[in-house]
Amino acid sequence: MSDLSFEAALDARVDEMVDACTRCGKCVEACPSVKPAGLADAMPKDVISGILDILRDGDGPEASQRWAQACTASGDCIRACDEGVNPRFLLAMARVSMAKAKNDLPARRRKALERYRDVGREVSFLSQIQLNDEVLARLGQKSASVNTTTEPPDFVFYTGCNVLKTPHIALLALDIMDTLGIGYQVMGGPSHCCGIVHMRPGDVEMSGRMGTNSIDKMSQSKSGQVISWCPSCYVQFTETTLPALERQRGARPFEMTPFLRFLEQRIDQLTPHLRERVPMRVALHRHPGVSGVMEAAIRLLNAIPGVTFVDLKQPALGLQAVYLNVLPEYKRELTLNELQAACDAGVDALVTVYHSEHRELCAHERDWPFRIVNLLELVGESMGLKQNDRYKELKLMQDADQIVADCADLLASHALDAAKARELVVKDMLADQPLPLRSG
Structure with missing residues (x-):
């Protein structure tokens, strides 16, 4: 048991990675955020060197600060490093260092x-x-x-x-x-x-x-x-x-x-329970930040009888959808392009993995000729399991008063104020829409 505080233990890990970093710039070269963040002309070695400056004293070159703030946590930088350094972790700590320098x-x-x-x-x-x-x-x-x-x-x-x-x-x-x-x-x-x-x-x-x-x-x-x-x-x-x-x-x-x-x-244990055919052409909305998860998602989709997986050949970046909020224009472009690609491919459903993209995408089902479903819905359907996507039902209403009225029983049961509920519906559900729905 060490006498180190949590912050001191964290700082020691940062120091070890800073010492191990050779400033080669491979992490910057691999990062999918560099171009949309306007850093395509920056020298990768200079950018990562600036990150190390920020980690030391909270300040560094503008390009390095911008790179740290534009991180979508895709993890490409980790795979690019030959020195065992985790650049994603260092970028997170650089943002902490900048926050410390800015406020007491x-x-x-x-x-x-x-x-x-x-x-x-x-x-x-x-x-x-x-x-x-x-x-x-x-x-x-x-x-x-x-x-x-x-x-x-x-x-x-x-x-x-x-x-x-x-x-x-x-x-x-x-x-x-x-x-x-x-x-x-x-x-x-x-x-x-x-x-x-x-x-x-x-x-x-x-x-x-x-x-x-x-x-x-x-x-x-x-x-x-x-x-x-x-x-x-x-x-x-x-x-x-x-x-x-x-x-x-x-x-x-x-x-x-x-x-x-x-x-x-446990796919060998799971497969015998995938008894029902789910005859659908599906595409996967992908965020590769956690290694192996998207590959597991594709393997699970292919294990469902009746499902045909379609690769839309669209860029995949970010830890989950909310992490792309640091690049809002680029995020809207990616989302629109993917919806159009799914339409052109004639899929029956665009499949989400995580919750944040499901919240953002589900209401687009109103405007496009395919469903927005979560991967576990399809696994569940083949297993004979069903859970209603109540969030999507409510969000598709696109009317705060209608949503509040439709939830009246639960509002009363949980003693929630209807006026406050309406305010939260607008803020936390209807406004959670980075790519606006089509007219109406």
Whole structure:
């Protein structure tokens, strides 16, 4: 056990990577954000050297600052490095360093707390207008006692926070594990925060406390394995919090596996349950930031009888859709091009993997001749499992008053104010639309 604080442990890891970096610039050359961020003419060696300057004192060349802010966490930089450095992690720490240089700790802490509370309100509200208390408890929300096992579970299933806005995805993951006989306990939501909300504004110690607290809660499975859904949480834990905690304690409390990779590892166990044909031509909306997940998604699609996978040959970048918000014009262009390509290919459905792109894309189903569905919906359909995509039903209404009226029973059940609910519907659902819908 070390006497290092979380922040000191994190700084030590950064220092080791800075020393290992040869400033070759291969990470910059591989980065798909460089061109849309307007950095195509910058010298890669100069850009990465500037990142190291930022890590030292919070300041560096404008091109390096812009590269750090334009990171979509695609992970191409990690694969490009021959020195075992994780440039994605260094860019995240460079953004923290810039935040520290810009604001003192009280200001950073206020900003982090404000965002943490916003996330809690958004997640709580959007899940409550779709689910009753019993289903919320199944997802690890509301009454913790309902979801507590009498002995350690085989696995912990960690949802993260924002998938609870599209709860049918998380519920299908649980249904699939139930069918396969996998024992688990669900954890997630703001009470099990990964700490990323505090890390981004530069409140490193609070981020460490939040993440470590969640890790200690998750360190109870028989297998020493945590199955994760959210890619942001996965990267925050595996690239930031767990390595720092390992330095502090001398050991890593568990390993974390993305759910689709976990499912792919059990594809021989899964395949006999894929009994129903799903006769559809489908394309996959891809974000490659977590290694192996998109490959697992394609393998799972190809395992479903009746499904024909169509490669749209469109660019794939980012950890998930929300990470492309740093390049808004480019994101709109990519989205429109993909929708048009799906239309031209005559697919029956454009398939999402993660929750953030499902929220952003699902209402486009109104304007294009194909469905927007999540991958687990198709797996579930073949297994005879069904969870209604209530989020998409509501968002397709495109009318806040109609949505509030349609959720009146649950608003009353959860004692939610209708006027406040309308405000949150506009802000958290209807405004979550980076590429506007067509007229009307």
